[in-house]
Amino acid sequence: MRFSVIAGIVFIASLTPSLSNAVEYDDAIIVTASRLDKDIQSQPATITVINAEDIQNSTASNLPDLLSLEAGINTRHFFGGNSARPAVDIRGFGLTGTQNTLILLDGRRLNDIDLSPVDFNAIPLHNIARIEITRGSGGVLYGDGAVGGTINIITKTPGKTGTTGNVAVFTGSYENYGINANVSHVQGAFSFNIAASSEVSDAYRDNNEYREDVLQGDFRYTRDDGEIYLKFGADQQHLNFPGVRSILTATGINQYKTDRRGATTPRDYAERDGYYTTAGVSRYLGDSTELIVDVGYRNKMTESFFDDYVTDAFDVRNYRDVYLNTWSITPRINSELNLLGVPGTLNIGIDYYDSDYEQERSLIKSTSNTPVHRVNIDQERISVYARHLFRPSPRTRINVGARWQRIATDARDSYDATAPGAAFGAEKPDNNEQQHLQAYELGIAHDVTNETTVYANVNQAFRVASIDEIYSEFAAAFVYLNPQTSRGIDIGVKFRNQHTKIQAAAYYMSLKNELHFDITQNSGFGANVNLDPTKRYGFELTADHQLNKQLGLRFNYALTRSRFREGILAGNDVPAVPGHTASLTALWQIMPRLDLSATANYVGSRFLDNDQTNDFYKKVPAMTTVDVKLTGKWASWKVSGLVNNLFDKKYYDYGIRSTSVQRYNVYPLPERNALVTISKGF
Amino acid sequence: MRYFIGISVLIHVIVIMAFTESPFVIYNDDPPLQITLIAAKGDARQDELATSKAVDAALERISATDIPAPVRPAVKPAVKSRPRQDNNNLPLAPEHKTPETAVARKSPKEAALTDSENPAVTGPAGAREQDRQKGVIASNSTGENRAQTLRKLLYTALEPHFYYPRLARRNGWQGLVQLGMTIKDSGQLSDIHLLKTSGYPLLDNAALNSIGKIRYLPDAVRWIKEHHFDMVVHVKYQLSDF
Numbered sequence: 001m002r003f004s005v006i007a008g009i010v011f012i013a014s015l016t017p018s019l020s021n022a023v024e025y026d027d028a029i030i031v032t033a034s035r036l037d038k039d040i041q042s043q044p045a046t047i048t049v050i051n052a053e054d055i056q057n058s059t060a061s062n063l064p065d066l067l068s069l070e071a072g073i074n075t076r077h078f079f080g081g082n083s084a085r086p087a088v089d090i091r092g093f094g095l096t097g098t099q100n101t102l103i104l105l106d107g108r109r110l111n112d113i114d115l116s117p118v119d120f121n122a123i124p125l126h127n128i129a130r131i132e133i134t135r136g137s138g139g140v141l142y143g144d145g146a147v148g149g150t151i152n153i154i155t156k157t158p159g160k161t162g163t164t165g166n167v168a169v170f171t172g173s174y175e176n177y178g179i180n181a182n183v184s185h186v187q188g189a190f191s192f193n194i195a196a197s198s199e200v201s202d203a204y205r206d207n208n209e210y211r212e213d214v215l216q217g218d219f220r221y222t223r224d225d226g227e228i229y230l231k232f233g234a235d236q237q238h239l240n241f242p243g244v245r246s247i248l249t250a251t252g253i254n255q256y257k258t259d260r261r262g263a264t265t266p267r268d269y270a271e272r273d274g275y276y277t278t279a280g281v282s283r284y285l286g287d288s289t290e291l292i293v294d295v296g297y298r299n300k301m302t303e304s305f306f307d308d309y310v311t312d313a314f315d316v317r318n319y320r321d322v323y324l325n326t327w328s329i330t331p332r333i334n335s336e337l338n339l340l341g342v343p344g345t346l347n348i349g350i351d352y353y354d355s356d357y358e359q360e361r362s363l364i365k366s367t368s369n370t371p372v373h374r375v376n377i378d379q380e381r382i383s384v385y386a387r388h389l390f391r392p393s394p395r396t397r398i399n400v401g402a403r404w405q406r407i408a409t410d411a412r413d414s415y416d417a418t419a420p421g422a423a424f425g426a427e428k429p430d431n432n433e434q435q436h437l438q439a440y441e442l443g444i445a446h447d448v449t450n451e452t453t454v455y456a457n458v459n460q461a462f463r464v465a466s467i468d469e470i471y472s473e474f475a476a477a478f479v480y481l482n483p484q485t486s487r488g489i490d491i492g493v494k495f496r497n498q499h500t501k502i503q504a505a506a507y508y509m510s511l512k513n514e515l516h517f518d519i520t521q522n523s524g525f526g527a528n529v530n531l532d533p534t535k536r537y538g539f540e541l542t543a544d545h546q547l548n549k550q551l552g553l554r555f556n557y558a559l560t561r562s563r564f565r566e567g568i569l570a571g572n573d574v575p576a577v578p579g580h581t582a583s584l585t586a587l588w589q590i591m592p593r594l595d596l597s598a599t600a601n602y603v604g605s606r607f608l609d610n611d612q613t614n615d616f617y618k619k620v621p622a623m624t625t626v627d628v629k630l631t632g633k634w635a636s637w638k639v640s641g642l643v644n645n646l647f648d649k650k651y652y653d654y655g656i657r658s659t660s661v662q663r664y665n666v667y668p669l670p671e672r673n674a675l676v677t678i679s680k681g682f
Numbered sequence: 683m684r685y686f687i688g689i690s691v692l693i694h695v696i697v698i699m700a701f702t703e704s705p706f707v708i709y710n711d712d713p714p715l716q717i718t719l720i721a722a723k724g725d726a727r728q729d730e731l732a733t734s735k736a737v738d739a740a741l742e743r744i745s746a747t748d749i750p751a752p753v754r755p756a757v758k759p760a761v762k763s764r765p766r767q768d769n770n771n772l773p774l775a776p777e778h779k780t781p782e783t784a785v786a787r788k789s790p791k792e793a794a795l796t797d798s799e800n801p802a803v804t805g806p807a808g809a810r811e812q813d814r815q816k817g818v819i820a821s822n823s824t825g826e827n828r829a830q831t832l833r834k835l836l837y838t839a840l841e842p843h844f845y846y847p848r849l850a851r852r853n854g855w856q857g858l859v860q861l862g863m864t865i866k867d868s869g870q871l872s873d874i875h876l877l878k879t880s881g882y883p884l885l886d887n888a889a890l891n892s893i894g895k896i897r898y899l900p901d902a903v904r905w906i907k908e909h910h911f912d913m914v915v916h917v918k919y920q921l922s923d924f
Contacts, residue, residue, distance in 0.1 A: 028916040029837065031888075033846035035854070035921040051854075129854075159855050160881040188883055224847050224888060284848070 043389075044399050044443030044455040046135040046492050046505040048542055052156070055125055057587050059599045059627035061642060061675055063120040063128075064088060067151065069583040069601060071540040071556035072135055076576065076654040077667055078117075079208075079241055085117045090135055090149030091509070092536050092562035092577035095609055096516060099466060102138060102146040105153050106231065108278060108296055111145055112324060113355050113379055115468035116302070119272065121212050122235035124180050126166065127195035129156045135540065136490045136507055139439030139461030140401035143351060143383050147461045147486050147509075148536075155231075157218055158184040158191035165682050172642075172675035175202040192219045204670035205242035207263035212237040226283035226290070234275040241268035241306075244656075244665035249617075260650065260668040270304035288336035296328040305365065315421060319362045321371075326355040337388070344390040347401075351383040357467050363421025370419045376412045377467050381405065387441070399443040399457065407435045407464050411471065411478045428471075431478040437462045437485075453494045461486050465515055465528065474525040482513040482530050501544040509536040510565070519610050519659065532567030534574060536560070554585040564612075572614045573607055576654065578622075580604035593633040600626045608664055609656040616657045618664055623651040636681040641674065648672040835901050836865075836915075843895040846919060847888045855882045859889040859917045866910045869903040871896055877914060889917040 040047050048070055060066035064086045068075040074097070077086045089097025103110040103118045110118045131153050138146030165183035170176075178199030185192055195216045203210055216233040243264030245255040255262060280294025302322040308315055332349025356378050360371035387401030415427035443457030463484040470478050492505030513530040521527035538560040546552045558581045562574035573579075585599040605622040607614055626647055631640040648671050655666035847855075857880025864873040874893050879886050893915065 028918055029840065029844065030918045030920060031844045031846055032920055032922050033851045157853055159853060161879055161883060162881075186883065222849060222884060224849070224884060224891070227849060282849075290848075 040132060042397065042445060042447075042453060042494075044397060044445035044457045046490055046503065046507070046540060048133040048135075048503070050131040050133070052129055055128060055131075057595065057597050057631075059585070059597050059629045059642060059644075061125075061644075063123060063125060063153075066125070067131075067133075069556060069585065069599060070133060071542050072149075072538065072558040072560065072581070073133070074560075074578060074581060074603065077669060078654060079239060079667075085119060085239070087117050088120075088151070089577075090133075090151075091507070091538065092560040092574065093148050094562065094574045094576040096514075097148070099145055099463060099515070100147040102142050102150045103153070104142070104150065106155055106278070107152060108328065108330075109142070109145075109353070112300065113326075113357060113377075113467050114322070114324065115466050119235065119237060119274070121199070121237070122214050122233070122274065123153055123155070124182075124195055124197040124214055124216070126168065126180055126197075127155050127182055127193075127216055129154045135505070136457070136509075137439065137441060137459035137461035137486070137488055139459065140385055140387055140403045140441045141347070143385075143403055143405050143439065143462075144381065144407070144437070145463050147463055147484070147511075155216065155218065156182070156184070156193055156195075158186050158193040158220065160184070161186045163682075166679055167682075168677055168679035170675055170677040172201075173673035174204055174670070176200070176675065189221050189223055190219075191222065192217065194218075203242075204673070205261050205263060205668065207240045207266045207268070208242045209240045210238070224284075226281065228281045229294075230277070230279045232275070232277040235272075236274075237270075237272045239270050239272075241265055241270065242667075243268065243309075245668055246663060246665050247618075249662040256652075256666055256668060265307060265309060267307040268305060270302060272300065272302045274298070274300040290334045291331075292334070293331040294329075296326075296330075298324075298326045298328075300324045303365075315363065315423075317363050317421065319364050319368055321360045321362075321368060323358045324355065326353060328353045339388070339390070342390050342392050344388055346386065346388045348386040349384075351381070351385070351405075353379075353381040355379045355381075359471075361473070362419070367420040370416060372416055372419045372422045372425060373473070374414045374416075375471055377471065378410045379467070380408045385439075395447040397445045399441065399445075401441045403439040405437045405439070405462075407437070409433050409435075409470065409480070413471075413478070425473075426476065428475075428477050431480070433480040435464055435480075435483055437464070437483055443490075451495055451497045454492070455494070456489070456491045458489045459487070461488070463515060469515055469517075469528040472522075472527060474522055475527065479528065481515055481528060484511060484513045484515045484530070486511040488536075499546045501542075503540075503542045505540045507536070507538060507540075511535065531564070532569060533565040534563065535565045536562050550589040552587045554587075555583070557582040569612050572612060575607040575611045575614075576609045576620070578604040578606040578620075580622075595631045595633075596628070597631070598626065598628045600624060603653065609654065610659060611657045616664070617662070618655075618657070620652065620655050620666075623649060623653075625649055625651070638677075638679045638681075640677045642677070643672065643674050645670060645672045832865075832902060832911075835899060836896075836913075839896050839899055840893060843892040844917070845888065845892065846921075847884045850882060850884045850888070850919065851921065854921065855885060856920050857881050857885050857918075859886050859919070861889055861893060861915045861917065862912065863893060863915060864910055864912050865899060865902055867903070869899045869901075871899060873912075880919065885919050888919070892917075 040049055050066065050070075055066060058066055058069070060069065064075045067073050067088055072091055074089045074092070075086045076089070076095075076097070079085045087095075087098045088101055088103070090101045093100040098111070098117045099115070105123060131151060133149065133151050135149040138150035142150055163183065163185045165181065167179070167181040169179045171178075176199070178197065178201075180195070180197035180199075182193065182195035184194075196214065198213045199211070201210045202208070212235065214233070214235045216231075218229065218231050220227055220229040242262075245260055245262070245264070247254045247256055255264075276296065276298040278294055278296040280292060282290060282292045284290050300322070301324075302320070304320050304322075306318045308317045329352045330349065332347065335346045335348075337344055337346045357376070359373070359375045360368065361373040361375075362368040362371045383403055383405040385401065385403035387399065390398040390400075392398060410430075410432040411428075412430045413428040415425055416422060417425070439459070439461050441457055441459040443455065443459075445453055445455035447453050465481045465483075470480060472479065486509050488507060488509035490505055490507045492503065495502040511534045514534050516529055516531045517526055518529045518531075519526040521529060538558060540559075541555070541557045543555045544552070545554075560577055560579060560581070562577040564570050564572050564574070580602070581604060582602045583599060585597065588596045588598075590596055602624045603622065605619045607619055608616055625645050627642065627644045628646055629640055629642040631638060650668070650671060652666040652668050655664050657664040858878075859876070859880045860878035862873070862875050862877045863871055865871055871893070874890060876886055876890060880889075
């Protein structure tokens with residue numbers, strides 16, 4: 001299991017004797033250490049930590065909604081109003097946000113090597129201990145895809161002796177029902193935590209039914225000098241795709257107004273079965289060095305069907321089976337090190353990921369035994385990285401890091417011209433490719449006062465084409481696009497005292513060979529391309545203030561500019577990126593056992609997807625939604641009522657234009673809806 | 683309309699629940715931070731006690747035989763309601779080695795009175811005071827001073843050995859550990875054992891390991907000559923935001 005940026009740093013910081021000391025206070029011995037959050041915040045990077053309490057207090061009922069409240073994070077829902085597969089985008093990458101935002105589960109990559117979005121619902125909110133959001137490059141510690149930012153989701157680990165747990169049932173609008181539970185048990189050095197959840201929903205749109213079952217487990221043997229652990233998880237999801245709502249100006253057709261909840265693709269669906277396991281050992285070698293070695297395996301099987309709604313002339317029905325297996329080995333060392341008399345901490349490690357991908361494309365499910373195409377792509381990624389955090393003075397930290405990564409891809413295709421549905425196809429010749437990439441970072445943070453830190457960092461990150469960007473059904477061969485590279489600079493200031501936390505950052509990123517799907521290519525079938533050079537720059541502000549014991553406020557704002565630098569599109573905005581986003585959350589403890597939380601979330605207007613020319617008459621409109629949650633506690637019972645979209649706004653967060661006619665398609669999101677949850681702890 | 687009725691009912695249920703005092707609420711306030719030194723018979727130590735309840739039970743057994751008017755020991759969580767300044771007056775209560783010497787266990791306030799303000803007590807405590815007056819313990823010290831001095835000796839020796847377990851810090855674990863130990867008349871520390879868990883084995887073990895690093899408290903010899911002391915040490919692990 002890979003540590004996060006933060007976990008790694010803080011872990012080493014924890015080895016520093018000065019951070020842990022025993023002091024005499026009154027007549028007790030109090031052993032103190034700085035909380036993890038503080039060390040995370042002291043790094044020369046723009047970092048936000050959401051802990052379990054924040055999650056509990058939030059109006060968000062799922063992970064993407066929670067993330068979308070944070071500065072500079074934008075979500076887009078392609079598959080209806082549920083939270084199953086939205087794209088999460090940090091710092092304005094638009095449609096490729098998922099590929100430029102690295103999602104980690106306990107430090108291990110969740111982004112697959114294909115284009116499929118991360119299934120956030122496979123990570124139950126109630127089993128999350130904290131979320132560490134690092135904006136900007138995480139290329140040194142994580143490699144490929146950590147361009148716009150990194151989101152590391154840390155699941156709960158068993159802690160307290162004895163047996164504890166929680167059971168919750170919930171029901172909400174659109175026939176939404178579910179149950180989740182978790183139990184932890186600690187007996188001496190042995191412990192385990194098991195979490196499970198099950199949810200069904202008809203969802204807002206027609207043919208958007210959703211079912212998901214999730215099981216996660218964590219078994220550990222923990223001692224002060226290290227631990228041995230085994231983590232596992234399994235999830236099963238069924239999701240129907242409702243498709244788009246079309247608006248054609250010329251004909252006056254406007255499905256968004258006349259039937260916004262209807263489905264265009266009433267027979268499309270996807271089934272997904274996945275599981276993972278990670279086994280590892282962490283061992284302290286002396287007081288200052290920790291060795292961590294872990295091995296992981298992840299399996300995903302996806303079945304999907306996209307029916308033919310377009311024409312009777314050609315049968316373009318498409319049934320796909322996808323199998324993806326990924327092995328990973330990630331040994332690493334975190335060590336406290338004095339170099340030339342300067343104290344510091346060193347992270348060095350090797351990441352090895354080996355993925356086998358197989359896709360079978362058939363006409364319909366009943367003919368899946370004789371697929372038209374069988375595509376096999378093996379990808380091996382090996383990286384070496386090192387990062388050293390110096391502390392030349394108690395108030396100053398300097399960070400230097402580099403990563404070298406090799407990616408070897410071997411692609412094969414077999415084509416059966418006699419298979420049902422085979423037409424106009426051809427077998428792509430075998431092809432393989434090796435790519436060598438580097439990432440680096442250099443950062444400095446200085447504590448101007450005990451409460452204020454200024455920081456800056458420069459970095460380089462990269463992204464290689466995913467399997468779906470290498471393989472295109474309409475291309476004659478596998479295409480290896482140039483890797484996308486980015487160079488960036490972050491400058492920020494952090495302020496923190498007992499009642500207030502403020503973080504403000506400005507950044508600039510210059511990208512070359514940005515990977516993008518261009519629908520205008522290939523006679524309108526589209527193709528993946530390297531875009532002309534682009535840039536991102538912006539400003540992010542996060543402010544928390546506790547007015548008094550009863551009332552706390554949290555405000556986020558982001559200005560995001562995502563533009564083409566060169567070529568015929570120079571000066572144009574990258575589509576699907578809002579220029580302004582903001583959120584304001586208030587948490588009011590009305591009484592000791594009654595809390596009210598309310599969130600207003602603003603997302604500014606942005607160009608429709610596919611509108612690189614920025615000349616379409618319609619944009620995705622700006623929208624403000626308000627969510628309110630009331631929570632009552634009674635002994636170990638808790639009841640909460642949540643109303644999303646309180647003012648019943650009709651909106652969508654993703655739309656795509658046609659380049660040939662005055663038409664655009666949108667994915668409507670739910671109107672006012674509610675969710676009631678009852679939970680009992682034990 | 684149906685929608686709003688539903689929300690209204692829900693809000694009312696939540697508010698009513700919030701107003702209703704639960705019969706099952708347990709207020710788990712941390713007990714005050716304290717170190718308590720208790721003199722006990724050498725053969726009545728609580729070697730295997732892992733909870734304060736067990737300590738209480740064992741001490742109650744002792745009191746039934748040794749003490750005319752037993753008082754609950756300071757390890758009882760109920761002492762949390764005591765003002766903190768009372769804890770600062772906790773006495774040193776040395777124990778005579780002879781079998782007939784009683785256990786000195788009393789509430790801190792009462793003990794403080796006994797040791798520093800009312801030396802003319804009768805019974806076992808009086809005997810103990812007589813010993814003290816004979817110079818067993820530094821002649822011109824009050825009970826409070828002696829307690830403070832020995833406690834400082836112990837803390838000074840222990841301080842370099844305490845640490846926050848790395849994995850506990852990473853996981854955000856905090857808690858209060860109560861340990862029992864004996865300082866022998868030779869200055870040797872022995873019988874270090876867990877009285878009350880913090881809930882986290884890692885923190886418990888860290889506290890035990892830290893105290894286990896000290897085997898001998900040489901400066902204590904002159905304070906506890908011809909006596910040994912059973913002590914309760916409270917170690918609180920807490921993470922700070924600042």
